Amino acid sequence: MARQMISRLEQTAELDAVSDRLQGVVQRVVKSRRLQDLLHGTWLGHPLHPALVQLPVGAFVSAAVLDALPGQHKPATTLIAVGMAGAAPAIAAGYVDWSALSRHQRRVGLVHAAANTVALGLYAGSLAARxxxxxxxxxxxxxxGLSAAGAGAYLGGHLSFEQGAQMNHGSSEVLRLPEDWAEIGEVAALPEGKPTVRTIGDVRVLLYRLGDDVTAMVERCGHQGGPLGEGEVTGTGGEACVVCPWHGSTFRLRDGYVMHGPASGDQSTLRTRIRDGMLSVATP
Known part of the structure; x- marks a missing residue:
């Protein structure tokens, strides 16, 4: 039953009108690239939203346990207040992440947010009553409120683990590469200071050459799988970066370091080896 409901939810195009308007609002409100990176967790190398939700979830669950025990009214009330306060930054990070997702992901994310909004409303009423x-x-x-939050958590889990929101889409590409060294070709054939794409099996690899040093990274953007090989290159030399053409995630070409989100982690890189002028790559 739950699977069927989720499947129908993913296909509910009627949600798109609200989703598109809300996405526009979030993007207008959070214009600063620095603030976006902060909320995406780019500086942390990990999505920030899942870490932030631990405070309100832990507080609300603990309050529920204390409510079942005699004489624990005051600490339970305090925990609910703490949980509501801790929800604010988690909500901000969640909306910024959500605004950079695909349409079918945003449908589920919209209902996830709605369930959590209901939960917060119930907790606000609970706090007032106490x-x-x-x-x-x-x-x-x-x-x-805990029941509504549980429903929201279920949808959040589906969004992350079934729909791949905020997961590193490049890591699965690494698993499809051979563990042994795979020869790419002559280093001299690679353009200097300009990324190029080569294919190993059916996995596209982005190569960047600086003199005798070559960096190899998965060409599929870790954020949502966009083609980095079609992205704009900014900067030069060791500080050159490639910008994903889909959502603007920016990675430094010499090491895959994420410079700007919505990607929150570095781009997956491969080991490189040069022998007799021939370049080979292998999994990390």
């Missing part, structure tokens, strides 16, 4: 002395109502609303 502070006014209506403990029974406060507990009831708290458990209802």
């Amino acid at each position: 502070l006014s002395g209506r403990r029974g109502l406060g507990k009831l609303l708290g458990y209802a």
Whole structure:
């Protein structure tokens, strides 16, 4: 039943009107590239949103446990207040990540956000009831909020692990490459200071040559799988970067280091070896 509901949700085009408008709002509000990188977790090398949700989730679950015990009203109330405060940065990071997803992913993400909004509303009501002395109502609303948050978490898990949102799409490409050294061709045939694409089996690899040094990275962008080989190159020499043509993730060509999001991790790179003027690559 749950799988069928999720499948229908992914195909519900009626959500696109709301999703597209909300995406535009998020992108207009969060214009700063520095703020975007902060919320994506680019500086951390890991998506920030999953880390931030640990505080509100932990606080809400702990409050539910304390509510089941006698004489724990005050600490449970404190935990709900802490959880609501901790939800704010998690929401901000989540919306920025969501705004850079594909349309079918954003459909699920929209309902995920709606479920969590309902949960926060219930927790706000729970906190108000507790502070006014209506403990029974406060507990009831708290458990209802936890149920709504659980539904939101289920959708968030589907979004991440089934639809691949904020996962490194380049890492799976590495697994498809041979473990032994695979010969690419003559180093002299590679243009100096300009990325080029070669194929090993059916995996596209982006090569960048600086003198006698060659960097090899997976050509499929780790964010959403965009073709880096078609991206714009900015900068020169060791600071040259390639910009993904799909969502603008920017990676330094000499080592795959992520400079700007929405990608939050470095681009997957390969080992390189040059013998007798011939370049070979191998998995890390």
